[in-house]
Amino acid sequence: MNTPYKTAMVWISFFFATVGHAQPAIYKDADYKLGEKLIAESKCVACHVSKVGGNGSAIYKPQGRINNASLLRGMVEQCNTELNLGMFPEDVTSVAAVLNRDHYKFK
Template sequence: MRLLLHLATGLLAAGVGSSAAANPFPDADLANGRKIHFESKCAACHEEKTGRDAGFIYLRDERKVKSIFDLKRYVSLCNSELRLGLFPEDERDVAAFVNQQWYKLKE
């Protein structure tokens, strides 16, 4: 029992606990994600689709994004459909910003 407790304490101290799992985008640049979201067509498109502020689309009851996988998929889809020309790391940054700002998904 003591060994198990010691191992668990060691894993948490090494960052293998809830804090490491809480951020699904540890290498993301949130400032870049925010900039892209508001300076590209993301926010304007969401406002046009809903007739409300850009964040409403993320918070509505019938939202399509239920997981990190969904979030990444939809950011990539928007990038393709709007022909934004974002690099994979930009898509990651946008997904991280949107998640941090509205979704709060863990994994």
């Protein structure tokens, strides 16, 4: 592969990595792989399914009282405390960022 072409590819993937997610500033340090893993391991979905059925995603209500990115992060922090999950602040941010990307889509 010649160099100008490679350079273009790097810029194009950079563009999609940045613009594709368009996440709020408070999630800029989020680790999406970590967030997904924590959501899977923390029984979040299992419990939500037992409350609302389906795949559990009906519990996430972007039009409800959680209506911006920092409230969403605060809600995850509250779950973390209440459920004694022992997540670090950066874990909480990563979990909230995954929920935002997949469900809430706050800007």
